[in-house]
Amino acid sequence: MTRPDQTAPDPLFVTIQDLRAARYCLAGVRPWFQRHGFNWQDFLTQGIDAERLRATGDALVDPVIQVAETRQARLAALAPQEASGGR
DSSP: OOOTTSOOOOOOEEOHHHHHHTTOOHHHHHHHHHHTTOOHHHHHHHOEEHHHHHTTOOTTHHHHHHHHHHHHHHHHHHHHHHHTTTO
């Protein structure tokens, strides 16, 4: 539960780049998406909320979510530098 003085964190989206970085076989991931009722084309263009992946209960989603979390943390660490003009 988020306290009134806090904003809810942005959802974490897993992208095709995260799947590649996790070294997942895309030929196997596409049927996995279909089995779980996820739209592959939507995923390719928008990514997918990590919580939707977690909700499948499949442990195979954990490594790719970790890659996405690392990517998001790196981007967050760069944001203050970019806002100050790199100074």
